[in-house]
Amino acid sequence: MRVAVVGVQGDVEEHVLATKKAMRNLGIEGEVVATRRKGVVSKSDAVIIPGGESTTISKLIFADSISNEIVELVESGKPVMGTCAGLIVLSKFGDEQVEKTKTKLLGLLDVKVKRNAFGRQRESFQTTLEMKKVGKIDAVFIRAPIVEEVGKEVEILAEFEGRIVAVQQGKILGLAFHPELSTTKVHEFFLNLAEP
Amino acid sequence: MKVEIEKLRFGTELVKRGFAKMQKGGVIMDVTNAEQAVIAEESGAVAVMALHKVPADIRASGGVARMADPKKIEEIMDAVTIPVMAKCRIGHIAEAKALEALGVDMIDESEVLTPADTFFHIYKKDFVVPFVCGARNLGEAVRRIWEGAAMIRTKGEAGTGNVVEAVKHMRLINHAIYLVQNVSEEKLYSVAEKFASRYSELSKLVREEMGLSIEKEIIYERFAFEEIVEGIYEILLEIRELGRLPVVNFAAGGIATPADAALMMRLGADGVFVGSGIFKSSNPQKFARAIVEAVQHYDEPEIIAEVSKELGEPMKGLEVTKLGESELLQTRGA
Numbered sequence: 001m002r003v004a005v006v007g008v009q010g011d012v013e014e015h016v017l018a019t020k021k022a023m024r025n026l027g028i029e030g031e032v033v034a035t036r037r038k039g040v041v042s043k044s045d046a047v048i049i050p051g052g053e054s055t056t057i058s059k060l061i062f063a064d065s066i067s068n069e070i071v072e073l074v075e076s077g078k079p080v081m082g083t084c085a086g087l088i089v090l091s092k093f094g095d096e097q098v099e100k101t102k103t104k105l106l107g108l109l110d111v112k113v114k115r116n117a118f119g120r121q122r123e124s125f126q127t128t129l130e131m132k133k134v135g136k137i138d139a140v141f142i143r144a145p146i147v148e149e150v151g152k153e154v155e156i157l158a159e160f161e162g163r164i165v166a167v168q169q170g171k172i173l174g175l176a177f178h179p180e181l182s183t184t185k186v187h188e189f190f191l192n193l194a195e196p
Numbered sequence: 197m198k199v200e201i202e203k204l205r206f207g208t209e210l211v212k213r214g215f216a217k218m219q220k221g222g223v224i225m226d227v228t229n230a231e232q233a234v235i236a237e238e239s240g241a242v243a244v245m246a247l248h249k250v251p252a253d254i255r256a257s258g259g260v261a262r263m264a265d266p267k268k269i270e271e272i273m274d275a276v277t278i279p280v281m282a283k284c285r286i287g288h289i290a291e292a293k294a295l296e297a298l299g300v301d302m303i304d305e306s307e308v309l310t311p312a313d314t315f316f317h318i319y320k321k322d323f324v325v326p327f328v329c330g331a332r333n334l335g336e337a338v339r340r341i342w343e344g345a346a347m348i349r350t351k352g353e354a355g356t357g358n359v360v361e362a363v364k365h366m367r368l369i370n371h372a373i374y375l376v377q378n379v380s381e382e383k384l385y386s387v388a389e390k391f392a393s394r395y396s397e398l399s400k401l402v403r404e405e406m407g408l409s410i411e412k413e414i415i416y417e418r419f420a421f422e423e424i425v426e427g428i429y430e431i432l433l434e435i436r437e438l439g440r441l442p443v444v445n446f447a448a449g450g451i452a453t454p455a456d457a458a459l460m461m462r463l464g465a466d467g468v469f470v471g472s473g474i475f476k477s478s479n480p481q482k483f484a485r486a487i488v489e490a491v492q493h494y495d496e497p498e499i500i501a502e503v504s505k506e507l508g509e510p511m512k513g514l515e516v517t518k519l520g521e522s523e524l525l526q527t528r529g530a
Binding site for chain 1: 211220237240273302326492
C-alpha cells in the first residue's frame, strides 16, 4: 500500500511517522511518501492533507494542480483524510474567513466549516475525546476549525462541547484536531478504509 | 467545574510545539501595518510578525527598540486570518505578558529589540502562548528549549539583507547535532554542564562580590544548577535520538532573496522568517510570492530560477564584517 501525504506545508513529517507506525501496528506492508510534486498522489492508495495554514496549503495545491489529483483519487474510491487545515481544504463550504481570503476548497466533503472556531492560539487546547469507530483518544486542537453544517451523506464521528470535530463521508475523513501529534488510532482506522 | 478543567488543557508542550509544527514549510513575514499584513497573507505567508519597524529601520534609527504599539498589533490581528506573532525584548516578562494578554499567537523573544535582561531569558514554560527564540549555536538553542521555547530560529544578522550569518548559525547547529549523535552519554552530560553554566553567571558574580556561598542555591527562577543540567541533558538525549532539534527550527536574519530562502531550506531549516527583505524591496507583492514559492520548491532549481526573474531591486544589504561589535544584534542574549 502506498500512502501520500500532501507535503506542501504544515506538519507533514508527523503524519508520515504516525502513518508508518499505524502500518506497523496493523501489519500492513507499504510506504508513506510526502510529496510536493505532481504525479505522486495519483499513484497512491490513500492521501492525507495535513495541518498547517489552510490559506497557504490551498494556494499551493491549486497552483501545482495537486488538487486535481486529489479529487480524481477520491472519485476513484480511494480514501482521503484531512486534519485541521486539511479538513478545511476538503470541505464544500467555508465561512467568512475562507471567503475573505479567497481560499479555494476542494469541495469533496459535504460540510460547512468555520475557521479558528475556538479562538486564537491562546485558546488552543488538548483534551480526551470519544471518537466513534476509533475510541477514546488524546486530541490536540490548534487554532482549530469546527464543522457547522453537514450534508445527508455525512456521519458525525466526534463532537466536543456540542460542536462537530470529526466527520466521515464514505472514504473521506475530516478532523478538526491533530491525531498525528498524539495517537496512531485514527491513522489505523484510516488505513482500514484503504484496504480493499 | 473541576472536571471541565481536567478535560481541557491549555498551553501544554504538545499544544505549543504543535502550533510551531503547523508553520513548517512556510514563510513568516515581518509587517508593520494592516496593509502589509494583507499582502503577506495573500502571498501565501503562514504567519506574520507584527512590528513597529522592520529590523533594517531599527538598525538605522538606533535608540532603544521595544515591543510594538499594541494598537498596531491589534490592527494587524484584525486584518488577517493567519497567526500573528509579535516581538518582546529578551527577558522582558512584562512585555511578554502584555502580548499574551493581547492574544498574539506566538511571541518572539528577540535580539532584534534591545535586551531588557543581560543575565536571563524569560522562563517560557510559565506562559500559555508559545515562544520562538533566536540561536547562534546549539548551546543557545538548547537553553531556549529548556526554558520552554516551542520554536527556534537562527539569529543570523537581522536587517542586513546578508544571509551569511544565518548560514553560519545553521551550520554550527547542524554540526553540533552531529557531534551529539556521536559521543558517549557521559560526555553528553559534561556538555549539558557546560551549556548550563550560562545560568550561573549572575550567582557567581554576587557570590564573588560577597565572598560567600550557600548549599542548594536557586540560580534561575525556581531551579538549582543541578536541576538545569538535568533538564538540558534530557534535551540533548532527545536531540541524539531524533538527529535534530526537538522543536521546529526556522531560518532568520538576513534572508533577502528567493535563492537565500532556498539555501536555508537546503541546510535543513523547517521554514523561513523574512524580515526587512520583502517590504524593503521595490515590488513587495511579487517578492513575497517568490519567496513562498522558493521555500516550497527549494530543491527544484528551475523554479528558483523562474521566480527570481525580474523581481526588481532587492534590499540593499550590509557587509556584516564591516559592522562594529556594538552594531551586531546576534550577540545579544546567549
